[in-house]
Amino acid sequence: MRPPSCTTDRSTTAERWVAGGGEVARYLSRHGSSHVAKAVLLGAVPPVMVKSDTNPEGTPIEVFDAIRSSVDKDRSQLYWDLSETFYGFNRPDATTSEGARRAFWRLSMQAGIRAAYECISQFSETDFTEDLKRIDVPVLVAHGDDDQIVPLHDSAVKSAELIKKFDPSRLPRRTARAVRQVPHRIRSRPARIPEALSSPVTQSIPIPPHDTLQGALP
The missing domain is CATH 1.10.210 (Uteroglobin)
Known part of the structure; x- marks a missing residue:
């Protein structure tokens, strides 16, 4: 992910899909958020996909x-x-x-x-666990609950929890949504995502088991 060096303030929204979500997490972890105001992880792979002793729910x-x-x-x-x-x-x-x-x-x-x-x-x-913990900007985590490529509960659910646990006193601004009956290719109402980012996120909200992007976002 190329650093948003063209701006001197926190006016950029870092938005990536699938493996690109890992790029967002790694960039913010390594370079900080001086040029990034918000981030979006869409159907993203973090924290880590493969099954291991530390990730028993992962994919073999x-x-x-x-x-x-x-x-x-x-x-x-x-x-x-x-x-x-x-x-x-x-x-x-x-x-x-x-x-x-x-x-x-x-x-x-x-x-x-x-x-x-x-x-x-x-x-x-690639394990993005520690990267997610270092994120200090509002993050929208959106994931289809019928994703057959990157399972929801081993990716978005865990990512949202890791971001929240980073420092609740400093980061009460994480929101996550499960998009009902949507596959890995999230095509349902993409215009709602910029709309959601334009509004401040002021509290942490758990991912519901089933939700629609239309109904979940302002």
Whole structure:
């Protein structure tokens, strides 16, 4: 993530999706928030995806090994298959868009194979726990509760709690929302996110088990 060096005040909102959410957390941890007023983590991977002794609820390493093997053997088929769960098109009541799946496949195939292979360990095994604890600006954590790529309760729920526990007296400004029946590709009312950021967040709010982005945000 490139530092927002073009501004001298805290006027920038750092917003990233999936692995980019880790970039936001790492940037704020390393460089501080002198140029950042707020942050948004959308369907993001932090704190850490892979299962371990310290993260027993995580995704087993074998899952990521299988992805690496598929990238090596037939990444074209992997990306086509992945597009279905990425958009939630495998759900019984889903309206499938072959155009969206083809666009996903086309963009995925443009990535270099080495980058595609090596990024798997980066987004699955990098631990952002300590980075999240150091964040000292208001953060909106939004995540689909039907996310089949980055499970909600092993990512957004934990991230929100880690941010809150950093220092409740200094940081009473964390809000988190589970977006009901939304897959990994959050497409539901994206315009509501900037609207929410324009309003001050003055208290910590727990993630409800089911909520809608429309109903949760001001």
